Each structure stands twice: as C-alpha cells, then as structure tokens.
Amino acid sequence: MDIVQKKKIGLIVIILAIALSIPLFVTKPYYIHVITMCLLWAYLASSWNLFCGFAGQLSLGHGIFTAVGAYVTIMLFNDFNISPWIGMFAGGAAAVLLSTLIGYPTFKLRGAYYALATVAIGSGVMVLIENTMTLGPFHVGGAEGLIVRLMGNAPAYLQFMSKVPYYYLALAMLVIVVVFSYWLKNSRLGFYLSALKEDEDAAAALGINVRNAKLVAAAYSAFFTAIGGVFYAMLIRYLEPMAIAGPMMSNEMVFLAVVGGSGTVFGPVVGGITLHAISEVIQFYFSDMAQGLHLFIYGLIVVFVIMFKPQGIIDILQKYYNRFLGISDRGEDESSVS
C-alpha cells in the first residue's frame, strides 16, 4: 500500500470517527436534530445527483419521489400495520415506477422537456395529494396532511424516543448513498452517463442506448430519494403535502447539489451539510430581525458560490485534498474524489 492510499484511508477513518462520536459530546436534542437534518439533506442532494448530476439532466420535481416514498410507507404502516422498515421498499418501488413513467416519454426528447415535465408532474402530484382524503382502504389526509401513528419507542417500527438513533440512521444512509455514488460513477453506466451528459449523438454512436441509461440511473435516483422521504416522515412524524412534495423540497435538492458540485461524488454531500448548516445558523440569528431576511442572505450565498465557483464548493476542497495527498491537481488519482 503506498502513501497516497494510506492517507486516503486515514482521512476516511478520521471523518467516520468524528461522525460516529458526535452524539457523545452534542447532547441537546435540538442540536442533534439540526445535524441529522444536515445529513438528510446531504443524502437527498446525493440521491438527486445520482441521475441529474451524473447525467446532466435537470429534475425540478424530485419532491414527488420523497412524497411517494413517504406516503406509501406511512399509509401501509397506518392502515395495515406494515413496519416502515419493510414499507420503505414498497415506497421505493413506487418511486421507481413513477420515475420510469415520467422518463419513458420524456427521455426521448432533447432539451428542456424533461425539466418541464418534472415541474408539471411535481405540482400535479402535490395538488393531487392535497385533494385526496382517502384512496381505497388508505387514509391520505388531503391538505391536512398525514400523521404518523405513534408507537413510543419501537425500533421495529422505525420509531425512537431519542434523537440519537435517527442521527446514526441518517449517517448510515449517507454513507450508503456515497458508496453507491462512487461505485456508479466508476461503473460502465457511470461512464455512459458522463458521455451522454456531454453529447447524446456521440454517445449513441459508441453503442450507448441513451434512453435506457437514463431510465436506469433515474430509477436509482428515485429509489434513494424515496427512502430519504421515508426517513423524513419518521423523523418529523407528520406529512404535509406542501413540505414533502412541494417546490421547496424539490428545489432544495437542486440547490444543495449544484452549490456543492453536481456530477461529483462528494459535492452534494459537502453542499448539503455546509449549506444547510449555514441556513440553520442564519435562521437562528436573523429570522427575528426582518421577515424572510434569512432566506435573502441564504439566496445571496447561493448566488455568490454559483458566480465564483460554478463547479461548486467541492472544487475548492479538491485542491486542498490533492495537496494533502501530495499529488498534482491533475494527478492520476483525481477521479477518486470528483
């Protein structure tokens, strides 16, 4: 094992050790909750990135996947007592189905059609949920939202009294999506996505079935996003159509991934954690001064990053990372981070 490899493993061990020990010295439930939300947003941005970042497709409606995942899981739990641990896979499957239904007609078209379709379907799904009180044997709750049936401390039903298990769960999910992103980026499909992101004609001429590659990647993305929706539902214990399916949810994933560095493995993670942390801090300090001031400041930060670092925050970190490993900026190991 060479020195670069050792340094990499060392860095991973240190980051994981810090992440694992955070609940030991952060004891206030509110802070744990805020940190958990940072990890969840990093997870959701990474899930969005699996397809939209890697393949350069703009989905502005990923909120439908968090919504479908969460609603299917919670309805199965509330009305049929199926544990969310199992129900989440049904939710994920429903999201995959929905993603394929949207993708099949739109991926054949070029340009903004996919983005437009996601916006339209995103709003449509939200309105649909808001106006549906019951669906067959299921209680949906309409605009009032859906309350998760409380079980007390029931790990078998993904409910905990303490915030700490949620933190570890979010951390585990984030690690899984990062490992999956890394694998995908370096797989055949990852190469295909990078290629079609740049030029679909050139990709097809090399034997790539562009539509199938997009459908598969979009399905992965939808599945991971849906599981994020389930986690959100179990953490908040209340589903509000506007919050889980609305444009805020959809746009936030895009913001975080783009500001962090879309199309890279770690960009959305960095974007999700730092940007959400910043947003929490400015909300804490500025929200009393004037209505919406914290959102304005948050927006300014997003604009500045996009103006001065269009490749995302990860581009800055990459330089320090390469220096730490002792390799040149265009070194042989560069693909390992970006």
Place this chain on the structure above:
Amino acid sequence: MSASILEVKQLTINFGGLIAVNNLDMQVGYGEAVGLIGPNGAGKTSAFNLISGVYKPTHGQVIFNGEDITGLPPHVINRKGIGRTFQIVKPFGSMTVLENVMVGGFAHTSNRNKSKAIAMEVIERVGLQRKVNALAKSLTLADRKRLEVAKALATDPKLLLLDEVLAGLNPTEVEEAVDMIKDINKSGISILMIEHVLQATMAICNHIVVLDYGKKIAEGTPQEVTNNPEVIKAYLGDEYEAVIN
C-alpha cells in the same frame, strides 16, 4: 452472406422538398477502403447518417454483413459493428482522453479494467499515448480527430465510417493521419471515408464514389474518377464542361 460488408440499395432521404440523398447504390467490400467525395452539400454526411442510423431513409436499404439494418437506431448499429466519427468532432470535453476511449471500450465488457486495457491499446494505435490523461477539450484539432477515431475503434467495429478526419489538418498531420488510417485498414477493418483532401483519399482508397446533389455521378478507381468529365463539372462548374469536351 453477400460479397460486401456494406451494401446500400436505392438509398433516399427527403428533407421536406429537398432530396439530400437520391437513389444511392454503393458497396464496400470486405477489407476494402472506399472514398465518398463530392462538393459541399452533395449529401455525403446525410448518407453517413442514414447508414449509421441517425436518420431513417425515406426509401431504400442498408445491408451490413448480409443483414438488413435499415432504420435501426444508432446504438444498435454500432453494436452490430459499424463505428463512425463526426465531421464536427464530438469529444467528451471534461473527460480525459483515456475516459473518452473507455466509453467506447465498454461496448464489449462491463469490466472497468478490461475497458481500460482496450482503450490503452487503441490510444497507442492512433498515437495519443502521450495525451492519455489530458482533458479532451484541451486537445488540438488534429488530436481531437485522432480521439474521434480512437473512440470509434474501441467499440471494435468491422466497418469504420470516417467523416472528414483530414479536414483542417496541416500537411504533416494529414500525412500522419493517412498512415494511421492505412494501418487501421490493414488490420482488417473496412473503411468508408468522406473526404475533401483528394490526394489523401487516393492514397488510402482503391475505390471512390462521387456524389453531387444527392446522386451518384461517378464511381471507380481514383484515376477513373478524376478523369471523369461529370466529376470535373461538379467540382469546377458548368463553364469548364466545354473545355473538356
């Protein structure tokens, strides 16, 4: 199985009122290198797009290796063994040369290391080995054209369609590229190339097809074609017809 790797029969495509390719018949024999020449707008690239599946023909057939591939989508046609380059080069700019060629290498394996091995071999073949880790967008035009060929070669084609890979190169670069194409042809890959650089085409191809206004106006050995009055008329204009006659 027919005698030709590629057989085009009565190939026609209309764009609205314009007939870009009109009743084109041509063959490429196994192991042969055929040149497709003609003035700008003669329908050469349209013919390529018909063969490689980008356009569906209004009429006619494309037979590859004894199989009718008319109207199949581009990725299927590539998998059957036709590689192509684009006149306006299409490098995957933010990927390295190696990664670009690996995309082609994945055509026959899902294993990253195998694809890398295929890519390295092809990169050496086209003479880009010193640029392996360079970003594609940083390459010169000559190297971008080599990259186009390398990407197509990595998919292991039986027939290679080259769309003006010599255009815009300086004389030395043309010479190097001609040698590269000859080598590829010698290795058993049949070639159909569109080219404006006539001397170079003649050095590579033993058979040339001339298009004008979508129609085949002449075909034969380079000598036959260049002495054909129709061809001279097409290239130089009507007023030169009298001189020849």
